[in-house]
Amino acid sequence: MKICIFGAGAIGGYMGAKLAEAGAEVSLVARGRHLAAMQEKGLTLIEGGETKTFSVHASEDPAELGVQDYVIITLKAHSVPAAVGTMQPLMGPETTIVSGVNGVPWWYFHKLGGRLEGTRLATVDPGNIQWDGFGPERVLGCVVYPAAEVIAPGIVQHVEGNRFSLGEPDGTKSERAIALSKALTAAGLRAPVRPRLRDEIWVKLWGNLSFNPISALTHATLDVLCTDPGTREVARKMMLEAQKIAESLGVKFPVDVERRIDGAAAVGPHRTSMLQDLEAGRPMEIDALLSAVQELGRLTKIPTPNIDTVLALVQLRGRVAGLYT
The missing domain is CATH 3.40.50.720 (NAD(P)-binding Rossmann-like Domain)
Incomplete structure (x- = not known):
């Protein structure tokens, strides 16, 4: 082989x-x-x-x-x-x-x-x-x-x-x-x-689509952004929008949103991959983690107002840094 x-x-x-x-x-x-x-x-x-x-x-x-x-x-x-x-x-x-x-x-x-x-x-x-x-x-x-x-x-x-x-x-x-x-x-x-590999894809993506861009915008580590009331709520709303899309496509989530966020908080002072890329001057992985979820929302006719807002902000952050086109 x-x-x-x-x-x-x-x-x-x-x-x-x-x-x-x-x-x-x-x-x-x-x-x-x-x-x-x-x-x-x-x-x-x-x-x-x-x-x-x-x-x-x-x-x-x-x-x-x-x-x-x-x-x-x-x-x-x-x-x-x-x-x-x-x-x-x-x-x-x-x-x-x-x-x-x-x-x-x-x-x-x-x-x-x-x-x-x-x-x-x-x-x-x-x-x-x-x-x-x-x-x-x-x-x-x-x-x-x-x-x-x-x-x-x-x-x-x-x-x-x-x-x-x-x-x-x-x-x-x-x-x-x-x-x-x-x-x-x-x-x-x-x-x-x-x-049912798509279920696992979504459970991992659930965190990546919310924690990654929020961390890139705030430079906060996982423990901070998951426990700060404001950023935790933004992440929660993004994840709920994504959950509606995924479930409309037949996905089953084995945990709920609050447990998923708590699990990320327990990781501690970890910098997400998107924040690491931003700080290191590497191209930012925005489209597969976030733009694609927005596209799925359009295909399934499910509104994604919170995802849309954070996506617009992190795309501009990436462009200003010269790390996203």
Whole structure:
């Protein structure tokens, strides 16, 4: 089984290191100083007080790696469309694309059924680049839970979590999903195959669509924005709007809004990924987390006044910073 991780930064590097440790045939696509360090010295993983270095096949050019059985995409959502053409040498007739990307996935309405079956989302797949370039039939969904950080070129520090939930768009337990699950499990990762992966997508998105932009606008950490009465109420209203949209599409939430916010507050003084990107001068991941939910609101005819307001503010914040177009 040949596995390529496309976008081997923090999460992709963590997964790649675990697969390499287990002896899997894994290759990594990365760039810049991080790539150069992996090519020269190997990929170092710091986990649980241990530091291990693995020799990995890392390249900036997918053509060097050949056709893969699985291509696991761990880029930020806004970076994927521009990379579709680059990924073509990795894909053969049986290649599975594993979409480990945050937010509303571009393939959301593939095999969902109902009146919106096959609908394409312009906010996350402008010009249908992924739909046409990958093909939705290749996709295996993935919800990424671990937290990791690239602390220096070629060095990834695992912070917490080891679950990568997998799921077919139609909810079946396919052979390709089970095979990948076994490979990830052999690498010491948790990889359950879920019949209702969209439920998990929404539970994670529920927090990302509210906490991320509020933190970027206020520079508050999770514990602060979830306990301040004003920002907690803004987050709650955004989440309730999103919940109406999701439930209209058949999603079931296992927890209520208050418990979800309390859980985020309990994480402590954590800076969300969007705040980290803003402070580091990296492009902000706004569309997959927020614009796409607004688009879903329009499709389902469910008003999103609070989401609309926060989206307008964070989009302008990103433009002023030169980190969103």
